[in-house]
Amino acid sequence: MSIDTTWKYDEKYVEDFSDKQNEPKWLKDQRLSASRLAEKLEMPKPEKTNIKTWNFTEFEHEGTPKESFSSSEELHEQVQGLIDKNAAQQNLLVQRDGQTVLYEASSTLEEQGVIFTDIATAAIEHSDLLERYFMGNAVQVDEHRFTALNVALMNGGTFIYVPKNVKVEAPLQTIYWLEQADMGLFNHVVIVAEANSEVTYLENYVSYDTETPSVVNAIAEVYAEEGANVSFGGVDHLEKATTVYTNRRGYALKDASIDWALGQMNEGNTVSDNTTALVGDGSTSDKKSVAIGRGEQSQNFWAHIIQFGKNTDGQILTHGVMKDKASAIFNGVNKIEHGATKANGEQTERVLMLSERARGDANPILLIDEDDVTAGHAASVGRVDPVQLYYMMSRGIPQTEAERLIIHGFLAPVVDALPIQAVKDRLTEVIERKVY
Amino acid sequence: MATPNLKIENLHVEIEGTEIIKGFDLEMNGGEIHAIMGPNGTGKSTLASAVMGHPKYEITKGTITLDGEDVLDMEVDERARAGLFLAMQYPSEVSGVTNSDFMRSAINAKRGEGNEIQLMKFIRQMDEKMNMLEIDESFSQRYLNEGFSGGEKKRNEILQLLMMEPKIAILDEIDSGLDIDALKVVSKGVNDMKSPDFGCLIITHYQRLLNYITPDKVHVMMQGRIVKSGGAELAQRLENEGYEWIKEELGIENERVGEPQE
Numbered sequence: 116m117s118i119d120t121t122w123k124y125d126e127k128y129v130e131d132f133s134d135k136q137n138e139p140k141w142l143k144d145q146r147l148s149a150s151r152l153a154e155k156l157e158m159p160k161p162e163k164t165n166i167k168t169w170n171f172t173e174f175e176h177e178g179t180p181k182e183s184f185s186s187s188e189e190l191h192e193q194v195q196g197l198i199d200k201n202a203a204q205q206n207l208l209v210q211r212d213g214q215t216v217l218y219e220a221s222s223t224l225e226e227q228g229v230i231f232t233d234i235a236t237a238a239i240e241h242s243d244l245l246e247r248y249f250m251g252n253a254v255q256v257d258e259h260r261f262t263a264l265n266v267a268l269m270n271g272g273t274f275i276y277v278p279k280n281v282k283v284e285a286p287l288q289t290i291y292w293l294e295q296a297d298m299g300l301f302n303h304v305v306i307v308a309e310a311n312s313e314v315t316y317l318e319n320y321v322s323y324d325t326e327t328p329s330v331v332n333a334i335a336e337v338y339a340e341e342g343a344n345v346s347f348g349g350v351d352h353l354e355k356a357t358t359v360y361t362n363r364r365g366y367a368l369k370d371a372s373i374d375w376a377l378g379q380m381n382e383g384n385t386v387s388d389n390t391t392a393l394v395g396d397g398s399t400s401d402k403k404s405v406a407i408g409r410g411e412q413s414q415n416f417w418a419h420i421i422q423f424g425k426n427t428d429g430q431i432l433t434h435g436v437m438k439d440k441a442s443a444i445f446n447g448v449n450k451i452e453h454g455a456t457k458a459n460g461e462q463t464e465r466v467l468m469l470s471e472r473a474r475g476d477a478n479p480i481l482l483i484d485e486d487d488v489t490a491g492h493a494a495s496v497g498r499v500d501p502v503q504l505y506y507m508m509s510r511g512i513p514q515t516e517a518e519r520l521i522i523h524g525f526l527a528p529v530v531d532a533l534p535i536q537a538v539k540d541r542l543t544e545v546i547e548r549k550v551y
Numbered sequence: 552m553a554t555p556n557l558k559i560e561n562l563h564v565e566i567e568g569t570e571i572i573k574g575f576d577l578e579m580n581g582g583e584i585h586a587i588m589g590p591n592g593t594g595k596s597t598l599a600s601a602v603m604g605h606p607k608y609e610i611t612k613g614t615i616t617l618d619g620e621d622v623l624d625m626e627v628d629e630r631a632r633a634g635l636f637l638a639m640q641y642p643s644e645v646s647g648v649t650n651s652d653f654m655r656s657a658i659n660a661k662r663g664e665g666n667e668i669q670l671m672k673f674i675r676q677m678d679e680k681m682n683m684l685e686i687d688e689s690f691s692q693r694y695l696n697e698g699f700s701g702g703e704k705k706r707n708e709i710l711q712l713l714m715m716e717p718k719i720a721i722l723d724e725i726d727s728g729l730d731i732d733a734l735k736v737v738s739k740g741v742n743d744m745k746s747p748d749f750g751c752l753i754i755t756h757y758q759r760l761l762n763y764i765t766p767d768k769v770h771v772m773m774q775g776r777i778v779k780s781g782g783a784e785l786a787q788r789l790e791n792e793g794y795e796w797i798k799e800e801l802g803i804e805n806e807r808v809g810e811p812q813e
Contacts, residue, residue, distance in 0.1 A: 508628040509631055510654075516660065520653065
């Protein structure tokens with residue numbers, strides 16, 4: 116195994132960790148098997164991005180024990196900023212270094228039979244249910260070293276289960292807050308929406324230490340069963356010494372929909388995979404993501420919709436802003452499988468370059484194994500349109516302000532789609548800070 | 552407030568090395584409405600864009616002043632804040648920026664820091680003007696010109712004109728692609744601006760807009776300059792007789808610029 120000799124998270128460590136958490140046997144077995152796999156498997160090889168020199172090994176796996184808070188008032192000021200305090204119904208989970216420190220849920224959730232809890236609690240209290248979906252159809256443990264490590268070292272996450280025909284009105288929000296500077300978070304989210312149910316989930320990843328190396332490895336599995344609708348919002352804003360591997364996967368059955376709105380604002384090196392399988396006929400996915408690259412960070416984004424079902428619809432929109440010496444590869448793939456008649460797949464990838472030294476590649480790919488489909492793509496990499504600038508300036512708006520408006524507008528598709536006002540506002544602030 | 556004055560003298564404009572405007576002169580004051588007419592390709596729109604400062608146009612000779620201030624020395628945004636306005640023939644679409652945010656930024660840029668317009672006052676003003684132009688209220692939250700029909704774009708330009716209250720406005724073919732009802736609405740907007748503090752230069756090749764907005768002066772443009780000026784009756788004659796008589800009178804064979812003379 117090419118992991119260096121200081122690696123302390125071996126099989127023995129994993130076993131002890133699982134025991135300490137009182138996990139059911141199935142989970143412990145999966146962890147141990149994943150731990151062995153991780154030793155054998157290679158890292159993923161994202162196209163055109165060399166991740167070999169990135170830090171994936173230097174981190175602490177166990178955070179110091181945390182006290183819980185009784186109200187959001189006691190949280191870190193910036194964490195508080197992500198919460199809509201005046202919301203009529205608050206469904207909120209705050210995890211600090213992987214441990215739940217605040218939980219608020221409306222009584223409606225319980226009445227509806229909805230489960231919204233951290234993954235460690237779910238493993239104990241809803242063991243059978245979690246086992247049925249954990250590392251299910253959406254993601255395989257042996258894809259590469261990171262998927263295996265996520266299972267072996269899982270130390271945070273959320274489990275959401277929505278029974279059939281239940282519509283959850285207020286969004287469910289989890290904030291994953293890294294306080295301990297060297298904390299390595301192996302986060303795992305599982306969302307199950309049974310037939311004809313509806314749920315909106317929003318996750319925030321935040322950290323505030325800019326210098327200490329750490330690692331975040333996050334997997335989310337979303338299962339939308341027949342006729343279910345899942346909206347998934349994510350805003351990642353981890354600091355620059357944190358290496359991030361994030362993998363968000365969706366699996367949609369007949370007439371189900373899984374929509375994504377991702378604000379990918381990490382300051383450090385990031386590999387992101389977002390793949391949705393439209394398995395059932397008539398299923399749909401609308402994936403929107405925006406990203407900003409700055410400084411010297413390197414990022415690789417993979418947006419993928421695989422269409423198996425007939426009459427499926429896959430929409431991908433990716434907008435990136437690149438400045439300084441940052442580089443990013445944006446890969447978008449619509450894959451339409453044989454037999455997926457009347458499927459439609461469309462994607463748009465646009466990259467706005469704000470610096471000569473930045474690099475941004477947009478690679479839209481359509482892979483189609485069926486004749487009776489419609490598909491299209493558009494891609495562009497360029498600077499702010501001088502004619503747009505002229506138009507705005509002709510109304511008296513100074514150039515920098517006009518550029519600012521254009522950039523915010525360019526990133527608006529995701530900001531507008533997020534379900535919580537406080538998170539929209541913070542994302543707008545983050546964009547403002549990163550671009551200027 | 553002194554009456555606004557726009558003065559253009561011996562203006563020469565090139566686009567990508569080809570001279571389009573060749574010695575253009577015009578002076579206009581607040582309270583006046585001037586119309587520039589002429590067939591296609593005679594440099595009318597180039598003139599409008601050059602006055603506003605479009606990046607593609609290069610001014611090689613001549614002067615433009617607004618109230619004695621050198622316009623050519625100003626950036627585009629400075630020209631606007633000095634009181635110039637151009638209602639564009641093809642306004643840009645800007646995704647993700649609402650009409651309302653755009654207009655508020657423009658108004659605040661003009662008013663300056665610390666003197667921003669109160670939000671409620673802004674909303675009231677915008678509602679009032681949108682009402683006058685028979686624009687649906689959903690308009691303010693739509694993205695700037697994105698997916699607008701031709702007519703909606705023109706109305707939006709006039710809405711901006713009413714909100715910005717410039718000293719001198721140039722309307723570049725504001726009538727093209729408008730049906731008669733829209734034309735009336737747009738004209739109502741412009742007529743509403745009429746005052747000694749406001750001058751308007753209307754660029755058109757049809758006379759019909761001038762049925763609703765009566766010009767004080769009408770200029771005919773050919774070969775990149777004004778070849779004939781007159782009063783409102785000149786526009787009427789052009790409507791009845793076309794441009795041929797002017798070409799004959801002046802011995803012009805090809806009125807167009809930017810292409811080889813026949």
